[in-house]
Amino acid sequence: MSLLRRFHFPTLLLFCLIAAAAASLAGADRATAADTIRIGGTGAALGDMSRLADAYMQTHPDTKIVVLPRSLGGDGGIKALRAGAIDIALVIEPLSPDEGSPGLTASPYAKSALAFATRLDTPFDSVTTDWVVDVYRGAVTHWPDGKPIRLVLRPSHDSDMKILYAHSDAMKQAMQAALARSGLLIADTAQAAARKLEQLEGSLGSTTLAQVQSEQTPLKLLTFDGVAPTAEMVAAGRYPLVKFFYHVTRPDASAVVRDFVSFLGSDEAAAILQKTGNVRIANAPRG
Numbered sequence: 375m376s377l378l379r380r381f382h383f384p385t386l387l388l389f390c391l392i393a394a395a396a397a398s399l400a401g402a403d404r405a406t407a408a409d410t411i412r413i414g415g416t417g418a419a420l421g422d423m424s425r426l427a428d429a430y431m432q433t434h435p436d437t438k439i440v441v442l443p444r445s446l447g448g449d450g451g452i453k454a455l456r457a458g459a460i461d462i463a464l465v466i467e468p469l470s471p472d473e474g475s476p477g478l479t480a481s482p483y484a485k486s487a488l489a490f491a492t493r494l495d496t497p498f499d500s501v502t503t504d505w506v507v508d509v510y511r512g513a514v515t516h517w518p519d520g521k522p523i524r525l526v527l528r529p530s531h532d533s534d535m536k537i538l539y540a541h542s543d544a545m546k547q548a549m550q551a552a553l554a555r556s557g558l559l560i561a562d563t564a565q566a567a568a569r570k571l572e573q574l575e576g577s578l579g580s581t582t583l584a585q586v587q588s589e590q591t592p593l594k595l596l597t598f599d600g601v602a603p604t605a606e607m608v609a610a611g612r613y614p615l616v617k618f619f620y621h622v623t624r625p626d627a628s629a630v631v632r633d634f635v636s637f638l639g640s641d642e643a644a645a646i647l648q649k650t651g652n653v654r655i656a657n658a659p660r661g
Contacts, residue, residue, distance in 0.1 A: 409630050414442035415451025415464030416533060417564030418581075419619050421588030422484070423464060425646050430637050437630055445563040448533060452478070455622060461631045463622040466533040477625035483638045484652040486584035488537050488615040489595040489603035491568075493577050500597035503542060509578065510548035512555065517576060526570045526579030527552055527560045534564075534580040537615055568593065582617050583651035609653045618655070 413423055420441055427439035446454055451463030456476060469480045490501055498517060508514040509523055516522055528534045530553055539546040552558060561567035564581065568591045571577045583603055586593050595603045598615065607613035621635060637643055644654040 409437045411437065411439045411462065411631055411634055412442070412460040413439065413462045413464065414446045414454055414460045415462075415622075416448045416466050416619075417445025418466070418486075418533070418585045418617060419464040420445065420565075420585075422584055422619075422647060422650055422652065425588060425650070426638065426643055427634075429642065429646055430634055434630075434633075437634070439634070445565060447563075449531070452622065455624060461623070461627065462635070465620050465622055466617050467536070468620065469622065478622050479625070480620040480622045481635070482618055482620050482655040483643075484584070484619045484647050484655060485608060485616050486582050486605070486619070486652045487595075487603035487608050487613050488534060488580055488582055488617045489586075490598060491571050491577075491579060491581045491586070491593045491595050493572060493575060494592055494594050496576065496594060498596070499594070500600070502599055503545065507542075507544045507548040510545075510552040512551065521576045523578050524574040524576045525552060525558055526567050526574065526577055527558055528567060528580065529553075529560060529562060533617065534567075534582075537617060538580065541615060565589075584617075584619075584647075587650040605648065605651045605653050619652075 411427075413427070414420075420443070424441045427441055431437060431439055442460070446463075448463070448465035448467070451460065451465060452469075454460045455463040455478065465480065469478060490506065492498075496517065497519060505514065510525070514523070527549075530550070535549060538549055553560070559570060561570050561579075564585055567579055568581050568585065568589070571579050571581060571593055572591060581591075581593065581595075583595060583605070585591070586595065597603070598613070601607050601613050603613055603615070608616055621638060623631060623635060627635075647654060
Protein backbone atom coordinates (compact mmCIF):
# COMPACT_ATOMS: atom_id res chain seq x y z
CA MET A 375 0.00 0.00 0.00
CA SER A 376 1.34 3.42 -0.86
CA LEU A 377 2.28 5.75 1.96
CA LEU A 378 0.59 9.14 2.02
CA ARG A 379 1.64 11.48 4.84
CA ARG A 380 0.29 15.02 5.07
CA PHE A 381 0.47 16.02 8.71
CA HIS A 382 0.17 19.77 7.99
CA PHE A 383 -2.37 21.54 5.82
CA PRO A 384 -0.88 21.73 2.31
CA THR A 385 -0.31 25.44 1.81
CA LEU A 386 0.00 25.00 -1.94
CA LEU A 387 -3.47 23.44 -2.05
CA LEU A 388 -4.88 26.38 -0.11
CA PHE A 389 -3.37 28.86 -2.56
CA CYS A 390 -4.61 26.83 -5.53
CA LEU A 391 -8.15 26.67 -4.18
CA ILE A 392 -8.18 30.39 -3.45
CA ALA A 393 -6.98 31.02 -7.00
CA ALA A 394 -9.66 28.70 -8.35
CA ALA A 395 -12.33 30.54 -6.40
CA ALA A 396 -11.08 33.83 -7.74
CA ALA A 397 -11.08 32.48 -11.29
CA SER A 398 -14.64 31.23 -10.91
CA LEU A 399 -15.70 34.74 -10.03
CA ALA A 400 -13.68 36.47 -12.73
CA GLY A 401 -16.68 36.71 -15.01
CA ALA A 402 -18.79 38.52 -12.45
CA ASP A 403 -18.98 42.27 -13.01
CA ARG A 404 -18.53 44.81 -10.22
CA ALA A 405 -22.26 45.24 -9.80
CA THR A 406 -22.77 41.59 -8.89
CA ALA A 407 -19.54 40.93 -6.98
CA ALA A 408 -21.08 42.20 -3.74
CA ASP A 409 -23.82 39.56 -4.07
CA THR A 410 -21.38 36.65 -4.29
CA ILE A 411 -20.67 34.47 -1.25
CA ARG A 412 -17.61 32.21 -1.17
CA ILE A 413 -17.59 29.36 1.34
CA GLY A 414 -14.87 26.87 2.29
CA GLY A 415 -13.44 24.89 5.17
CA THR A 416 -13.85 21.44 6.68
CA GLY A 417 -14.62 18.82 4.06
CA ALA A 418 -17.34 17.07 6.06
CA ALA A 419 -19.57 20.15 5.76
CA LEU A 420 -19.19 20.88 2.05
CA GLY A 421 -21.91 18.56 0.71
CA ASP A 422 -24.56 19.91 3.06
CA MET A 423 -23.49 23.50 2.48
CA SER A 424 -23.83 23.01 -1.29
CA ARG A 425 -27.41 21.84 -0.78
CA LEU A 426 -28.15 24.79 1.49
CA ALA A 427 -26.59 27.18 -1.02
CA ASP A 428 -28.72 25.77 -3.85
CA ALA A 429 -31.89 26.19 -1.78
CA TYR A 430 -31.01 29.77 -0.90
CA MET A 431 -30.19 30.72 -4.49
CA GLN A 432 -33.57 29.42 -5.66
CA THR A 433 -35.27 32.22 -3.73
CA HIS A 434 -32.42 34.73 -4.12
CA PRO A 435 -31.56 34.56 -7.85
CA ASP A 436 -29.36 37.67 -7.66
CA THR A 437 -27.02 35.98 -5.18
CA LYS A 438 -24.27 33.61 -6.31
CA ILE A 439 -22.85 31.20 -3.73
CA VAL A 440 -19.62 29.37 -4.50
CA VAL A 441 -18.84 26.42 -2.21
CA LEU A 442 -15.25 25.36 -2.82
CA PRO A 443 -15.31 21.74 -4.04
CA ARG A 444 -12.13 20.67 -2.21
CA SER A 445 -11.62 20.71 1.53
CA LEU A 446 -9.50 23.50 2.98
CA GLY A 447 -9.77 22.00 6.45
CA GLY A 448 -10.94 24.10 9.34
CA ASP A 449 -7.56 25.81 9.80
CA GLY A 450 -7.30 26.49 6.08
CA GLY A 451 -10.82 27.92 6.07
CA ILE A 452 -9.91 30.36 8.84
CA LYS A 453 -6.76 31.41 6.97
CA ALA A 454 -8.74 31.96 3.77
CA LEU A 455 -11.41 33.93 5.66
CA ARG A 456 -8.82 36.18 7.27
CA ALA A 457 -7.19 36.73 3.87
CA GLY A 458 -10.52 37.76 2.34
CA ALA A 459 -10.46 34.83 -0.09
CA ILE A 460 -13.75 33.45 1.26
CA ASP A 461 -16.69 35.00 3.09
CA ILE A 462 -17.73 32.10 5.33
CA ALA A 463 -15.45 29.45 6.84
CA LEU A 464 -16.76 26.09 8.01
CA VAL A 465 -15.13 24.54 11.09
CA ILE A 466 -15.93 21.81 13.63
CA GLU A 467 -14.99 23.47 16.92
CA PRO A 468 -15.21 26.86 18.62
CA LEU A 469 -12.52 29.36 17.72
CA SER A 470 -9.42 29.49 19.87
CA PRO A 471 -8.56 32.88 21.43
CA ASP A 472 -5.99 33.46 18.69
CA GLU A 473 -8.41 32.54 15.90
CA GLY A 474 -11.12 34.82 17.25
CA SER A 475 -8.83 37.78 17.87
CA PRO A 476 -9.56 39.66 14.60
CA GLY A 477 -13.25 39.76 15.53
CA LEU A 478 -14.27 36.55 13.79
CA THR A 479 -17.59 35.09 14.92
CA ALA A 480 -18.27 31.33 15.00
CA SER A 481 -21.81 30.01 15.46
CA PRO A 482 -22.88 26.34 15.60
CA TYR A 483 -25.58 25.29 13.16
CA ALA A 484 -25.63 21.46 13.12
CA LYS A 485 -24.11 18.27 14.48
CA SER A 486 -23.76 14.76 13.04
CA ALA A 487 -22.38 11.35 13.94
CA LEU A 488 -18.71 10.58 13.39
CA ALA A 489 -18.71 6.91 12.42
CA PHE A 490 -16.33 4.10 11.67
CA ALA A 491 -16.99 3.02 8.10
CA THR A 492 -16.05 0.28 5.68
CA ARG A 493 -16.77 -0.83 2.14
CA LEU A 494 -20.30 -2.02 1.50
CA ASP A 495 -19.29 -5.64 0.96
CA THR A 496 -17.65 -6.02 4.38
CA PRO A 497 -19.84 -8.64 6.12
CA PHE A 498 -19.79 -6.98 9.56
CA ASP A 499 -22.01 -4.27 10.95
CA SER A 500 -20.62 -3.24 14.33
CA VAL A 501 -17.42 -2.55 16.26
CA THR A 502 -16.52 -1.76 19.85
CA THR A 503 -14.07 0.64 21.42
CA ASP A 504 -11.85 -2.22 22.58
CA TRP A 505 -11.74 -3.83 19.13
CA VAL A 506 -11.01 -0.52 17.38
CA VAL A 507 -8.21 0.20 19.85
CA ASP A 508 -6.68 -3.21 19.15
CA VAL A 509 -6.90 -2.61 15.40
CA TYR A 510 -5.27 0.80 15.47
CA ARG A 511 -2.47 -0.26 17.82
CA GLY A 512 -1.76 -3.21 15.52
CA ALA A 513 -2.82 -6.08 17.78
CA VAL A 514 -5.69 -7.02 15.44
CA THR A 515 -4.97 -6.98 11.70
CA HIS A 516 -7.84 -9.01 10.22
CA TRP A 517 -11.62 -8.95 10.22
CA PRO A 518 -13.33 -11.88 11.99
CA ASP A 519 -13.65 -13.69 8.63
CA GLY A 520 -9.88 -13.62 8.15
CA LYS A 521 -9.69 -10.85 5.55
CA PRO A 522 -7.07 -8.14 6.17
CA ILE A 523 -8.14 -4.80 7.60
CA ARG A 524 -7.07 -1.86 5.40
CA LEU A 525 -6.88 1.18 7.66
CA VAL A 526 -7.55 4.64 6.21
CA LEU A 527 -6.09 7.17 8.64
CA ARG A 528 -6.45 10.93 8.91
CA PRO A 529 -3.63 13.34 9.85
CA SER A 530 -3.11 13.94 13.56
CA HIS A 531 -4.51 17.49 13.40
CA ASP A 532 -7.70 16.44 11.58
CA SER A 533 -11.10 16.97 13.18
CA ASP A 534 -11.91 13.25 13.11
CA MET A 535 -8.76 12.49 15.07
CA LYS A 536 -9.48 15.18 17.65
CA ILE A 537 -12.89 13.64 18.35
CA LEU A 538 -11.45 10.13 18.54
CA TYR A 539 -8.60 11.26 20.79
CA ALA A 540 -11.17 12.70 23.20
CA HIS A 541 -13.17 9.45 23.32
CA SER A 542 -10.66 7.70 25.58
CA ASP A 543 -6.98 7.68 26.45
CA ALA A 544 -6.69 4.18 24.99
CA MET A 545 -8.21 5.36 21.70
CA LYS A 546 -5.83 8.32 21.53
CA GLN A 547 -2.79 6.16 22.18
CA ALA A 548 -3.91 3.62 19.57
CA MET A 549 -4.50 6.31 16.93
CA GLN A 550 -1.11 7.86 17.61
CA ALA A 551 0.51 4.43 17.37
CA ALA A 552 -1.12 3.87 13.98
CA LEU A 553 0.10 7.23 12.69
CA ALA A 554 3.63 6.33 13.78
CA ARG A 555 3.64 3.05 11.85
CA SER A 556 5.03 2.98 8.33
CA GLY A 557 3.07 1.73 5.35
CA LEU A 558 -0.39 2.92 6.38
CA LEU A 559 -2.52 5.15 4.19
CA ILE A 560 -3.26 8.67 5.44
CA ALA A 561 -5.96 10.57 3.53
CA ASP A 562 -5.51 14.33 3.68
CA THR A 563 -9.16 15.34 3.16
CA ALA A 564 -12.57 14.03 4.15
CA GLN A 565 -13.40 13.35 0.50
CA ALA A 566 -10.15 11.47 -0.10
CA ALA A 567 -10.80 9.33 2.97
CA ALA A 568 -14.32 8.47 1.80
CA ARG A 569 -13.04 7.48 -1.65
CA LYS A 570 -10.43 5.16 -0.16
CA LEU A 571 -12.96 3.61 2.22
CA GLU A 572 -15.24 2.96 -0.76
CA GLN A 573 -12.47 1.52 -2.95
CA LEU A 574 -10.41 -0.68 -0.63
CA GLU A 575 -11.58 -4.18 0.24
CA GLY A 576 -11.63 -4.60 4.01
CA SER A 577 -11.29 -0.86 4.60
CA LEU A 578 -11.78 0.74 8.01
CA GLY A 579 -11.68 4.42 8.88
CA SER A 580 -13.71 7.36 10.09
CA THR A 581 -16.20 9.55 8.27
CA THR A 582 -19.26 11.64 9.07
CA LEU A 583 -22.87 10.59 8.58
CA ALA A 584 -23.71 14.00 7.12
CA GLN A 585 -20.93 13.78 4.54
CA VAL A 586 -21.85 10.25 3.48
CA GLN A 587 -25.52 11.14 3.01
CA SER A 588 -25.05 14.58 1.44
CA GLU A 589 -22.45 13.30 -1.04
CA GLN A 590 -24.25 9.96 -1.48
CA THR A 591 -21.09 7.95 -0.86
CA PRO A 592 -21.75 4.17 -0.82
CA LEU A 593 -20.26 3.21 2.55
CA LYS A 594 -21.34 1.02 5.43
CA LEU A 595 -21.42 2.94 8.71
CA LEU A 596 -20.76 0.64 11.65
CA THR A 597 -22.67 0.51 14.91
CA PHE A 598 -20.28 1.63 17.66
CA ASP A 599 -20.46 0.17 21.19
CA GLY A 600 -23.98 -1.03 20.46
CA VAL A 601 -25.33 2.32 19.21
CA ALA A 602 -26.07 3.04 15.54
CA PRO A 603 -24.56 6.26 14.09
CA THR A 604 -27.89 7.91 13.26
CA ALA A 605 -29.28 11.40 13.67
CA GLU A 606 -31.84 10.02 16.11
CA MET A 607 -29.14 8.58 18.38
CA VAL A 608 -27.16 11.84 18.20
CA ALA A 609 -30.26 13.87 19.09
CA ALA A 610 -31.00 11.54 22.01
CA GLY A 611 -27.46 11.94 23.33
CA ARG A 612 -26.80 8.21 23.07
CA TYR A 613 -24.22 8.12 20.28
CA PRO A 614 -20.78 8.98 21.70
CA LEU A 615 -18.88 10.35 18.67
CA VAL A 616 -20.36 13.64 17.49
CA LYS A 617 -19.03 16.27 15.10
CA PHE A 618 -20.30 19.85 15.46
CA PHE A 619 -20.40 22.27 12.54
CA TYR A 620 -19.83 26.04 12.88
CA HIS A 621 -19.96 28.85 10.34
CA VAL A 622 -17.43 31.65 10.83
CA THR A 623 -17.70 35.19 9.49
CA ARG A 624 -15.70 38.41 9.66
CA PRO A 625 -17.01 41.51 11.47
CA ASP A 626 -17.30 43.30 8.11
CA ALA A 627 -19.52 40.58 6.59
CA SER A 628 -21.73 41.96 3.83
CA ALA A 629 -25.50 42.18 4.11
CA VAL A 630 -25.93 39.23 1.76
CA VAL A 631 -23.56 37.10 3.86
CA ARG A 632 -25.46 38.02 7.00
CA ASP A 633 -28.74 37.13 5.31
CA PHE A 634 -27.43 33.72 4.24
CA VAL A 635 -26.16 33.07 7.78
CA SER A 636 -29.65 33.90 9.04
CA PHE A 637 -31.06 31.41 6.53
CA LEU A 638 -28.81 28.69 7.99
CA GLY A 639 -30.82 28.95 11.21
CA SER A 640 -34.20 28.75 9.47
CA ASP A 641 -36.69 25.90 9.52
CA GLU A 642 -36.10 25.39 5.78
CA ALA A 643 -32.38 24.90 6.37
CA ALA A 644 -33.07 22.57 9.30
CA ALA A 645 -35.24 20.38 7.07
CA ILE A 646 -32.46 20.15 4.47
CA LEU A 647 -29.89 19.29 7.12
CA GLN A 648 -32.14 16.66 8.67
CA LYS A 649 -32.40 14.81 5.36
CA THR A 650 -28.65 14.24 5.36
CA GLY A 651 -28.21 13.00 8.91
CA ASN A 652 -27.72 16.25 10.78
CA VAL A 653 -29.26 17.47 14.00
CA ARG A 654 -30.01 21.15 14.28
CA ILE A 655 -28.19 22.96 17.08
CA ALA A 656 -30.86 24.19 19.48
CA ASN A 657 -29.34 27.64 19.99
CA ALA A 658 -28.58 28.28 16.32
CA PRO A 659 -29.88 31.67 15.17
CA ARG A 660 -33.11 31.38 13.25
CA GLY A 661 -34.14 33.46 10.26
